[in-house]
Amino acid sequence: MHPLGATDSPCDARKLGMSDLLNLRQEARARMPAVVAPPHLRKATAQTWRARMRNEYGSAHVFEGLADQLKALGQSAEIVAEVERFALEERKHGALCGAVVEAMEEEAVTPPLESTEYPTHPEVSLLEGTVRNLLSICCLSETVAVALIGAERLEMPDGPLKTLLTEIYGDECGHSNFGWRLLPTLLEAQEVDEALIERLGRYLRVAFAHLEKHELMHLPDGPPPPPEGAALGLCSGRDARKLFYATVTRLIVPGLESHGLPARHAWENRCFGS
Template identity: 30%
Template structure:
């Protein structure tokens, strides 16, 4: 990463390096998840364009992981040489395969990727480093396509009247999509506005953005597909009151 201007302080560099290394792990796990989802969609005889989108997403995530590893290394932290372990299934046991795939796609795409798009587009205007800006722009464009995969599949599931089961399961899905401390106070270094310039949201900004995306994008989208979001809204309200 070229670094015009002042060099970030050591604590900011260390936090950013850790964040990009963690993103590398998330991207590698997402690669495997999308590869598996492509196979499962194909086995269910789902529309070929959804299978293609899932396979393309897997390739995108591998490319993203390469960027994340490079940025982490440039900030002072190398990612492990070994591959991260395969990600666990996130759908609860007991669902039939068709509904389990829907759950996985809603969690991975409608929730996680929609939030990721918002994070990346928030970071883009403040990323002064040209190479970082280019990476964020590339990731944001790809994540939009990944989110569309989930929403497209959800629309098909809604047409089949197979979305109502998601309502009671949303709180667990949302809990699994966040860091354990998202709704808790953190050390002052993690609120440093200087983190923005190295591609990391300050903690409170990340939390506020998550809440806004749920309220403005995810909840309305789910409701439009026939999913009752009352339990999810109650989950969010309980955490916002902390």
């Protein structure tokens, strides 16, 4: 899930009818990995992967929005098709995460993410609005996802769950890489001047604040799960938080700075109002 589509209000299952629920049982059961969890970890495993299923599936619309924006900007059909494929991959990730829920003998059903509008940033040009979203989606969120999933994958022993996670990881690498590849091309446009770069810096202050809030919300600072949890994707939230900060400060900030964006100042001065 991407913070630009984030909402703080949790979905209340009690107010939803069955037809309003996100039900991926069929797709999930078709992909069920042969994972056996010790009984004391089954509930936590199902909970973790159900939350992932909801976030992954719910993030697809962000790529649909980005594909539309890139198309409007006159980007090639190949680029637009690549981003449209990312949306399909996020829905597939939803089904893969649901498959782990079903493997725990629970149901891949959850309240969906609250639908939020894709930000088009009408107060700035189409190019500038697109760069903002590319930064937030690919260079920030997806890059953090690559780091977190990559670390989880390294801790996981070989087996069907690692194979499933590797499929998700490979796609997330593609989503992140796309942003870092396209960014310099978009920044080469004639309308990109000092004032636009400065405005992007101001946008990044807000984007970083949302990213941090979103990630910390999903990475609990409580006691770590037992060591056998790593085989099921149950990771220490505390370690993941450290990795999040390292990814931002050592990878994302220097990466954006290398493209001429004032990312260090933006990170150090992150705030919710521009």
